[in-house]
Amino acid sequence: MRKGLLVLVVMLAILMPVKASAGDTIKIGAVVSVTGPASFLGEPERNTLVMLQDQINDSGGILGKKLEIIIYDDETEVNKAVLAADRLIRRDRVQAGIGGTTSGNTLAIISNFTRAEIPLVSMAAAERIVDPVNPWIFKTPQSDRHAVTRILDHAKDQGYKRIAIITVSDGFGQAGREVLRELVPEMGLTMVSDEIYGPRDTDMTSQLTRIRNQNPDAIICWGTNPGPAVIARNRQQLRLDIPLYMSHGVASRRFIELAGNASEGLLLPLGRLSVAEQIPDDHPQKQLLLDYIADYESRFNTPVSSFGGYAWDAMMLIKEAIEMGESAEPQDIRDNLEKIQGFVGTGGIFNMSPEDHNGLDETSFVMARIVDQDWEIVSE
Amino acid sequence: MDLGSILQYLVSGLTVGSTYGLTALGFTIIFNATRVINFAQGEFVMLGGMLAVFFAGALNLGVFPAVLLAVSCTTLVGVCMERLTIRPVQGANVVNIIIITIGVSIFIRGVVMLFLGKDTFSLPPFFGTEALEFFGAMIIPQSIWILLITMLVLVGLRTYFNKTIFGKAMLACSFEQKAAHLVGISVDRMIMLSFAISALVGSIGGVILTPITLTSYDVGIMLGLKGFAACILGGLGNPFGAAAGGLIIGVLESFGAGFISSAYKDAFAFIILLVILFVKPSGIFGRADIERV
Known part of the structure; x- marks a missing residue:
């Protein structure tokens, strides 16, 4: 009996801080293939997310709240991606998700996020992710x-x-x-x-x-x-x-x-x-791209790749949606993600709509x- | 179908088949000495290529010193593998030892991934990049090198097993370890030697193929699989059958891709393998009496 009580207390102690901290931080969960065959994609993505978390918090967070990006490595395995998604949703109670790195892993975790009604911004390219449109699922790479x-x-x-x-x-x-x-x-x-x-x-x-x-x-x-x-x-x-x-x-x-x-x-x-x-100086993406490259390369000492940019776009789109609606509730983030127009990212200029959850075109x-x-x- | 295309398929098949053959040879040598299938054989091939890239790039050596160093290091890895993982469990069940070799292969792959990275790498060709025209087929000099070196390795191994006392001692171990021990052959040393030789042969395959096919830390898996298939096709335990099996698989893949459809390229080799195993379970060049009691 006593043992049972002890277990209960320990369990409460583990669960408590999660609930208590939910108010003053914004939690974004990411499922990234940092290792395994897709690590060449996942590593720059993870790096970018780590860098963005610091940059955003240094400049005052989002809506004055601290940003916490919880990153799980799925080792490019579908099963681990699903487990990580589940953990982000149930245990970490994130307000929005980023990932997966590969199309296969994204398609595998879509149902978890849809069921939990939490928006997910994928960093994978496959068209099937956003076609047909799933209200909760977005993606940043070009199709x-x-x-x-x-x-x-x-x-x-x-x-x-x-x-x-x-x-x-x-x-x-x-x-x-x-x-x-x-x-x-x-x-x-x-x-x-x-x-x-x-x-x-x-x-x-x-x-x-x-x-x-x-x-x-x-x-x-x-x-x-x-x-x-x-x-x-x-x-x-x-x-x-x-x-x-x-x-x-x-x-x-x-x-x-x-x-x-x-x-x-x-x-x-x-x-x-x-x-x-090489792009013309008056192109809206020019300055943003040069800044991202300089920040990334000075921090990680490796050349930048376009894959890290997918993570940048995903995080910054979520940030934009939170700031547009002044709310970090999953439902509000979703609604506002869909309304984003003319958002300049690393991949292009995003024009989201209820029919287009990618927002990019061939330009x-x-x-x-x-x-x-x-x-x-x-x-x- | 013109002659040029047919020759082209043949040449690319033989080139790729050579590495399957060299991998298969490595399987056979260790199998003969220990009755164990060494699933780290593909990793020896990978190590040969990756280390050559590393020595050529990071240490700024020329291609030849880098290749020699890579082959010697891999041979050393083979010896260490036997010493550290196979000998301590001497007398264990063959299946257990096979599982150990799988463990070693995962370990080697992991170490290479951590230290040399997950990228794909290339190595400059040994001599010349300009393709030669031969009856309408284009042959790059490296292909000729690969075929030549494979032949040399085969002849070298044949001489070793038939003419030298060490080679004969190894053969003796493969036939009957106890009897070999009784006539004064150090079975331990022969087993170690078999690992050294198969690492040597595997890494030679790795370094000569890298200039054409590029390499990365995980190429060993597929090469190991195809090499194993070649081994079975040629008859497990027969070195020359293994090499021939590799060439046959390579050529079949290439012709399959060329004449029928490239979508089923990998399937052709394995379908032929299945057919042969149904018709002649001991492989094309295998003897049916390898059953041991």
């Missing part, structure tokens, strides 16, 4: 559709008609493939070849040889490192002079390093964060060409 539109617009301007695609067989590649298969005919182009490779494949000359036999005007490759670097190298090896478009999935310096001089002349859509130096990308191992904007 594949925007990148594909940007690429096909450019290809059309060049007079290319016959398009070959080569996509990776993981979630990112297959989502891209679906959009490509839909938009290529829609924009009046012909798809002459549709090749697939595995995420860990080390040689794609077979696929490229097949593509060469179809004689396309341009090739579009959809994947994340290292596959596209191998494809760029194989293309050079086969001496294919067909123009090669890459996706925004390889918008990192690492890709240029990996592909070496095989990356010369490749075209890809880029978020403005990657080419902040959030620029087309760039890789010249002398660096990006050069070819169309704003």
